[in-house]
Amino acid sequence: MDYRSYFKQYPDKNGRYGEYGGAILPPELVPVFKEITEAYNAICHSAQFINELRRIRKEFQGRPTPVYHCDRLSRKLKTGCQIYLKREDLNHTGAHKLNHCMGEGLLAKFMGKKKLIAETGAGQHGVALATAAAYFGLKCDIYMGEVDIAKQAPNVTRMKILGANVVPVTHGLKTLKEAVDAAFDAYLKEYKEAIYCIGSALGPHPFPQMVRDFQMCVGLEAREQFLEMTGIFPDVVCACVGGGSNAAGMFSAFLNDPVEICGVEPLGRGPKTGDHAASMAFGKRGVLHGFDSILLQEKDGSPSPVYSIASGLDYPGVGPEHAFWRDLGRVNYVTATDEEAIDAFFKLSRYEGIIPALESSHAIAYAMKRAREMNSGAILVNCSGRGDKDVDYVVEHYGYGEQFMFKD
Numbered sequence: 001m002d003y004r005s006y007f008k009q010y011p012d013k014n015g016r017y018g019e020y021g022g023a024i025l026p027p028e029l030v031p032v033f034k035e036i037t038e039a040y041n042a043i044c045h046s047a048q049f050i051n052e053l054r055r056i057r058k059e060f061q062g063r064p065t066p067v068y069h070c071d072r073l074s075r076k077l078k079t080g081c082q083i084y085l086k087r088e089d090l091n092h093t094g095a096h097k098l099n100h101c102m103g104e105g106l107l108a109k110f111m112g113k114k115k116l117i118a119e120t121g122a123g124q125h126g127v128a129l130a131t132a133a134a135y136f137g138l139k140c141d142i143y144m145g146e147v148d149i150a151k152q153a154p155n156v157t158r159m160k161i162l163g164a165n166v167v168p169v170t171h172g173l174k175t176l177k178e179a180v181d182a183a184f185d186a187y188l189k190e191y192k193e194a195i196y197c198i199g200s201a202l203g204p205h206p207f208p209q210m211v212r213d214f215q216m217c218v219g220l221e222a223r224e225q226f227l228e229m230t231g232i233f234p235d236v237v238c239a240c241v242g243g244g245s246n247a248a249g250m251f252s253a254f255l256n257d258p259v260e261i262c263g264v265e266p267l268g269r270g271p272k273t274g275d276h277a278a279s280m281a282f283g284k285r286g287v288l289h290g291f292d293s294i295l296l297q298e299k300d301g302s303p304s305p306v307y308s309i310a311s312g313l314d315y316p317g318v319g320p321e322h323a324f325w326r327d328l329g330r331v332n333y334v335t336a337t338d339e340e341a342i343d344a345f346f347k348l349s350r351y352e353g354i355i356p357a358l359e360s361s362h363a364i365a366y367a368m369k370r371a372r373e374m375n376s377g378a379i380l381v382n383c384s385g386r387g388d389k390d391v392d393y394v395v396e397h398y399g400y401g402e403q404f405m406f407k408d
Contacts, residue, residue, distance in 0.1 A: 001328055003256035010324070015205025016292075018327060020320035023204035024290050032191045037206045039111050044213065049106065056102050060135065061092045063217065067225040067380070072351045074371065076406050081371035083364075084234065085383040086222040088246065089356065095385030096246045097128035097199065100214035104197040105132035107210075115139040115194035119183040121148055121176035121242075122312035122359060123155025124385050125199035130164035132197075140164040141194075143183040145174040148311045155389045173305055176242075176315050180289055200243025201319035204290035208248075208319050215249025218382060223253045226380055235377035236370060238262040239384065240362040241333065242277065242313035244322045246384035251331060260332070263322060264366040266308035267335035277306035279318040280326060280333035286317075293320045309338040310358035312385075340365040345387065345394065346401030357385035358394070 010017050015037075023033050043049040057063040070083040077083075088096040108116060116133050119142070120126030126142040133140035142164045149156055149168055159166050167186075172178040180198075187196040196203075201211040226234055237254050239247035241263035251261050268276035276282070279294050286295040288303060295317040296304040303316040325331040336344075341358055344365035349355045356364060360383045367379045387394075398404075 001330070006255055010321070011205060011209050015209070017321045017324035020293050020323045021205055021208060022292050024287055024292065025204055026188070029188065029191065033204055035111070036195070040107060040206050040210055043107060043110055049110070053103060053106060057217065061098055061102065063091065064221040064225070065090045067222055067229060069229070070348070070352050073347060076351055077368060077371050079371050079374070080376040081374040082378045083367050083371055084226065084378060084380045085354070086218060086250065086380065088218060088382060088384045089354065089360070089386035093124070093128050093131050094388060095124040095128065095357065096215060096218055096249065096382070097125045098131060099217055099249065100211045100245065101125070101128040101132040101197060102135070103210070103214035104195070105136045105138065108138060108195045109136050111195065113138070113193060113195045115141065115190065116197050117141050117183055117187050117190065117194050118197045118199055119143045119176065119179035120199060121179065121314060122310065122357070123148065123152040123159065123389055124312060124357070126164065126166070127155050127158045127162070129197055130159045130162035133164065134162050141167055141186065143167045143169055143179045143186065145169045145176060145179045147174040148176065148179070151311055151393055152389050153392070176311065177303060177306065184289060200245040200315070201248040201321060202243045202289065202291055202293065202317065208291070208321055211245050212248040212252060212321060215245055216252045218246065218249040219251065219253025222250065222380060222382070223257070230378065233257050233259050234380035235374065236260045236262060236379040238264055238363050238366055238379065239382035240264050240313060240359050241318060241322060242266070242315050242359065243317070244319035246382050248319060248321060250382040251325070255330060261330065262366065263331055263333045264363045265333060265335050266310060266313040266362055267337045268307045268309065269338060274305040275307055277308045277314045277316065278335050279316065280322070281335055283317070288317050291320055293317050294323045309341060310362065312357070312359045313362070334366055336362040336365040340369070342394065342398055343404045344368060346404040347406070350401065350405060354383070355387040355391065356383050357387045358390045360384045
């Protein structure tokens with residue numbers, strides 16, 4: 001694969017990344033998604049749109065976010081390997097999600113839509129979309145599982161303050177997959193005046209491409225910043241992977257560079273079905289929510305129950321481009337357990353003064369593990385969000401983390 005021309009080739013004209021992706025839709029939505037695709041293809045080549053998005057990113061979001069060297073954490077690991085963070089936790093609203101939500105909001109205005117519809121798990125996408133709706137003067141409906149509403153109460157409050165209508169989802173496991181189901185059902189009834197703003201790099205084409213493109217600012221900034229700081233490339237670039245939005249944005253910029261790229265999935269409580277959400281590790285090819293990818297499935301093809309301590313990662317599938325990157329051998333997909341994520345959460349908090357999201361903590365956990373194995377070099381981690389939303393849950397279940405500190 002010649003990655004210099006990769007983005008000219010993928011997705012192809014059918015919205016596919018190799019055998020994955022596409023737009024598998026009910027007949028009434030085919031013309032709707034054709035309209036979205038045509039609108040996106042028009043604006044992504046528009047200097048006016050690009051300049052407006054750049055202005056928003058600089059003046060409203062506070063981009064670029066910095067790359068930070070975790071000096072104390074690296075020294076505590078007692079290895080020569082150095083850990084660096086791309087600080088997406090410092091992006092406005094506290095996570096990477098606003099990068100694509102502002103792009104989707106701008107697209108909605110271009111198309112003359114009046115409402116944004118979306119799902120959310122951890123609430124970061126919901127807060128980001130509610131923020132975009134407030135900025136652009138649009139209505140906003142956010143579908144969220146009852147389990148996640150209880151677990152992520154601060155983000156629910158933020159969404160409501162911003163003016164969003166938070167719709168509880170009460171069927172099934174009452175988590176992210178069911179929230180996506182409910183949001184799609186609502187969109188089927190309101191597509192004439194609304195646009196569906198999916199929360200990750202998945203769903204029917206053009207959503208995976210749009211989210212990847214809007215998130216690519218993360219990787220492009222990080223690549224330039226790391227080279228400026230060190231003069232060389234990192235040895236490893238890693239990010240957590242649920243659906244894969246933050247990882248798609250981070251990895252895209254490094255595809256043609258001499259770096260190892262690793263996506264970190266949630267192994268949860270262990271490998272038993274229902275105890276994790278590690279699609280790449282245990283899934284197989286299938287169709288869900290209008291796209292073809294690697295999914296966790298039961299024998300009858302229905303989605304398996306999934307779990308992660310991080311609400312933003314408990315989805316039974318992965319974005320189609322990630323499945324393609326794995327098949328190409330360009331990206332390795334690994335796992336981190338709940339306990340490893342919690343350990344990383346507390347260590348980064350105590351030794352660097354940065355409280356990461358539980359989602360991001362999975363990637364930080366893997367970076368710590370790899371640093372111990374490597375003994376030299378550098379690992380660049382996408383810290384995709386901050387952990388304010390998680391602190392009540394973590395303290396209730398794990399206390400204040402004294403048991404996770406290094407024993408000097």
